[in-house]
Amino acid sequence: MMASQVASHVASQVVNNKTCAQCEISFKGKSPKCFNCSICNFWFCLECSHVSNKVYDVLKSEPNVKNLPFNCDGCTRVLPKITELAKALHLQQLKIESCEKKYEDLKNTLQSVVEEQVEKAITEYREREERKLNIIIHNVPEPRAESTDKKGDDEISLKEILLTTKCVGLKNFDFVRLGRPSDGRDRLIKVTLGSVSDKHRVLGGTRYLRAKIGQVYAHRWSKIFITPDQTKEERIKNMNLKRELEKRKLEEKNHDLIIFRWEIVERRPDSLVNSTMATPGISEPGRPFRL
Known part of the structure; x- marks a missing residue:
């Protein structure tokens, strides 16, 4: 038996006309001897509580132990499982909170990235317009x-x-x-x-x-x-295209490859196309092109 919460005189008025949750004996009289389970909140007689009259009287007379919890047999048996379940729920709660924090961090990061990209696109557009x-x-x-x-x-x-x-x-x-x-x-x-x-x-x-x-x-x-007067982004893109063009010319052994409108394409045989439709000064500076 564990420390007990003893029914005081005030509590006896609450349990009056009620029965033991286990044996269903009625609690009648001014001072019923019973215990209230701190988990299920049911009342139990001394016999079902496995407490003798002597121990009950001692506990009742000691003010320091009056409010210590009492657990009935049923709750005592399931208490480990309840505790385990409570721990599992707590862990789940921690995981949920962690996911919520990650979600908020991701949302803030994504918003920041989007704003940065939008600002970058606007700046790039303005630069192109200026040039x-x-x-x-x-x-x-x-x-x-x-x-x-x-x-x-x-x-x-x-x-x-x-x-x-x-x-x-x-x-x-x-x-x-x-x-x-x-x-x-x-x-x-x-x-x-x-x-x-x-x-x-x-x-x-x-x-x-x-x-x-x-x-x-x-x-x-x-x-x-x-x-053309190109922006920094365009110059970087041109540089990468230039490297890719030289690489493909060597790998494919095709010297008719040119850069046209930001893509690597094969030169068309038409002389007018050859002379007027290459891309802005990338791999072959000065070769004519259109924007």
Whole structure:
């Protein structure tokens, strides 16, 4: 028998006219001797509680043990299983809480990633819009150091190059050298044209820069390359496509592969297509292309 919760005089009024949950003996009188199970809350007589009158009297007289729990035989037998079930439920609760936390973390992470990607896409779009009228011209010789009008010298060279590409009548364009001057390296020239159609005309005419008469280039601008003004993401994509193109050319032994509109395709035999539909300055800089 374990420590007991003894029915006091006040409790006796509660159990009056009730019976033992096990033997169904009636609790009558002012001071029924019985115990209340702290688990099932049923009342049990002394005999069914396995407690003698002497022990009951001692327990009742000790105020320190009055409120200690008493468990009936039935609850005592199932208590381990109840405890085990309670532990299992507790573990399940912990797992559920852990899953909920992971879900919240994942939701927050996903939301952050989506917001970042959206912001990145918006930034990329803005950059492309800002650059959509620009072209980059490579390998234009720097004006001589003693020149007093280097901007004017660059303008003369630029006009000659544009005329060589068969682009006549271009208006409202501006240009600037990119970066600081450095010995032995010609800076790029960024040209801002008046319209997207003007840009396509220039890019489509780059093939004329490498026109030949016999085995000799017809123009002194044969080393000039013209490409679109690309964003960082576009340059990275171009670089990866360039590597993939060279790899496939070696593996497939096919030198007719080109990059067209961000894809690697086989060059069509039509000469016009060959000369005007390559992709923006990736593996073969300066080769004409369309956007």
